[in-house]
Amino acid sequence: MSGDVQLNILAIESSCDETAAAVIANGKIRSHALATQSVHKSYGGVVPELASRAHQQHMVSVVKSALDKATLALADLHAVAFTRGPGLLGGLLVGTSFAKSLAFARDIPLIGVNHMQAHVLSHFIEGPYPPLPFLCLTLSGGHTQLVWVKDYLDMQLLGETRDDAIGEAFDKIAQLMQMPYPGGPWIDHYARNGDPHRFTFPATSMPNLDFSFSGIKTAFRYFVREQEAQNPDFIAQHRDDLCASIQQTLINMVLEKLKSAVAQTGISAVGIAGGVAANTALRRCLTQWAQQLGWQVLIPQPAYCTDNAAMIALAAHHQYIQRDFCDMDVAPLPKMPV
Ligand code: KG4
Ligand code: ZN
Numbered sequence: 645m646s647g648d649v650q651l652n653i654l655a656i657e658s659s660c661d662e663t664a665a666a667v668i669a670n671g672k673i674r675s676h677a678l679a680t681q682s683v684h685k686s687y688g689g690v691v692p693e694l695a696s697r698a699h700q701q702h703m704v705s706v707v708k709s710a711l712d713k714a715t716l717a718l719a720d721l722h723a724v725a726f727t728r729g730p731g732l733l734g735g736l737l738v739g740t741s742f743a744k745s746l747a748f749a750r751d752i753p754l755i756g757v758n759h760m761q762a763h764v765l766s767h768f769i770e771g772p773y774p775p776l777p778f779l780c781l782t783l784s785g786g787h788t789q790l791v792w793v794k795d796y797l798d799m800q801l802l803g804e805t806r807d808d809a810i811g812e813a814f815d816k817i818a819q820l821m822q823m824p825y826p827g828g829p830w831i832d833h834y835a836r837n838g839d840p841h842r843f844t845f846p847a848t849s850m851p852n853l854d855f856s857f858s859g860i861k862t863a864f865r866y867f868v869r870e871q872e873a874q875n876p877d878f879i880a881q882h883r884d885d886l887c888a889s890i891q892q893t894l895i896n897m898v899l900e901k902l903k904s905a906v907a908q909t910g911i912s913a914v915g916i917a918g919g920v921a922a923n924t925a926l927r928r929c930l931t932q933w934a935q936q937l938g939w940q941v942l943i944p945q946p947a948y949c950t951d952n953a954a955m956i957a958l959a960a961h962h963q964y965i966q967r968d969f970c971d972m973d974v975a976p977l978p979k980m981p982v
Contacts, residue, residue, distance in 0.1 A: 652716055653723045653964060654746070655957035656707065658739030659731025659759050660785065661690045663702040664953035665710035671961050673769055675713030676954040677706050688825050689815070690785075696734030703742050710953070721752060725960030728756035728970075729977030730786065736976030744972060753969040755960045760982045762955040763917040764793055766948040769958055774942045775913050779905050781898055782982075783926075784918035784951075785811035785826065788855050788898070790905055791982055796962040801982050802905055803853025810894060811920050813857035817864050817890055821879050831887045832923050838888030840925075843867070845893045853905055855897065864890055888925075895926050899933055906939065915942030922946040 650670065657664040661684055666676035679702040684690045711717065726743035729736060740756075747754040764780045767773065774793075779802075782789040788805040808816070811828055818827020845867070848859040868886070871878040879886065906912055916930060927943050934941035948954060963969075 650722070651961070651964060652721050653725055653755070653957055653960045654707065654710065654721050655725040655757070655953045655960050656703070656739045656743055657727050657759075657951060657953040657956045658699045658703070658735040659727045659729070660735065660951055661695050661698075662951040663699045663706050664951065664956075665707045666953035666957040667710050667714035667716060668954075668957035668961050669714070673954045673957060674716070675710045676952060676957075677709035677713065678952060679706050685824050688819050690732070692732045692734050695732055696738055699735045699738040703738060707742075718746070718750060721750060723747075723753040723755055723960065723964055723969075724750070725755035725757050725956055725963070727759045727762070727956055728974070729759065729980035731759055731976075731978060733976060733978045736978065740974070740976045744974075748972065753964070754972065754974065755963050755968065756970040756974055757956045757959045757963065758980055758982065759956070760787060760789060760980070761797065761799060762959040764791055764799060765796060765958045765962070766917050766944045766952075766955040767915050767942050768796070769944065769948050769954050774915055775940070777911055778913035778915055778942065779902065779909065779911050780915045780917055781902055781921075782918045783810045783898065783916060783920035785809060785815065787918070788857070789982060790853050790901060792909060792911070797959070797966065797968070799982050802909075803855065803901060805855040805857060806850060807856050807858040808861060810855070810857055810898065811918070813861050813894060814920065816861050820865055820868060821883060821886065828920060828923065831891055832925065834884045835888040835891045835925060838884030838886070840888040840892035842882070842885035843889040845890055847893050847897045853901055853908075855901060857894070857897075860890075860893060860897075891923070891925055895923075895929050898926075899929060903933070903937065906937070912938060913940040913942065915944075917944060917949060919950040921949040
């Protein structure tokens, strides 16, 4: 935007278990706020009905907090954006309805954002910014995608998971070791003191640039079950090494695919996004691989890897420039291609 034109957009994220809001002013994030739903912890995964209710409960206070931090009032907004999909329908309905009401009341444009595109655009929240095009591995609890990012809103899916998402694999493996949900950060934590070469697990290799994580999860389950038959305390005694070893296997699986994608496309600027991109060892390994292979590496700060509304706001800013607005009868899309 040019210097004297003001463009303030409020963005709302409610696709999974974080209720989040952010304000972007002329393409720069001015504030963001987030309420994490702790209600799912005891269930070992996100319970969609409880997630919808919690979004509904927290939405107003989270939006208010984002506006207050930005020192803006509703009257200062020029558009309102929401996550249209993919995600859990109940949560998406809460965000969509809230955004529609606000756009209707203020008579301002409504912008429906693709959550997966927004994860990729988290790279543009803070510099250094990636060059275009670049390759992005989007690694979340619901998706695993390898994306060719041609422009802010022009992305081509090169590969994706055929079964579980990588975050789901982290969470299910952590659950087998009795860790709370979400287990990814716990595996990350314990792995710091473990030996990544202590145990080996068979990495599943898919043809082309697709991924599969259900086999490794099953292999892990059988392995610990066999060991526990001989030693009931096996997991407790080997927790750190188990975490480090399974984590390293998962990391190698995605980085090998990235390497193939670089070879196939000739694009050597590479990034990671999504909740699993917050993983300490993945960030370190990607940096090491990049140094060895001559890649330019792009890693958003952890708070912008996990679900947040700043990335939704960034996408909304670019959609506003393209006049990519929604009608008032827009519906959320639980499944939505990147
Ligand atoms: O992108 P995200 O916040 O939500 C979805 O859109 O799914 O990703 C959540 C996923 C969960 O599976 C969580 O366990 C994983 O990201 N995650 C991690 C870490 N932080 C979050 N996995 C491994 N290491 C982490 N540090
Ligand atoms: Zn996400």
